[in-house]
Amino acid sequence: MVEKCALCKEKIENTFLGKIRGTFIKKKVVCSTCQKKFGADVVKQL
Numbered sequence: 001m002v003e004k005c006a007l008c009k010e011k012i013e014n015t016f017l018g019k020i021r022g023t024f025i026k027k028k029v030v031c032s033t034c035q036k037k038f039g040a041d042v043v044k045q046l
């Protein structure tokens with residue numbers, strides 16, 4: 001299953017360990033790029 005970032009709509013790839021390159025926030029997935037971009041404010045963007 002391919003997850004998409006809730007903010008930029010980019011596909012979030014899986015690592016070789018099967019973990020997504022992103023974080024679940026309020027049951028939505030945010031990619032690491034958006035996390036860096038918004039920092040702690042990422043929750044407000046959702």
Ligand SMILES: [Zn+2]
Nearest residue numbers: 005008031034
């Ligand atoms: Zn993103």
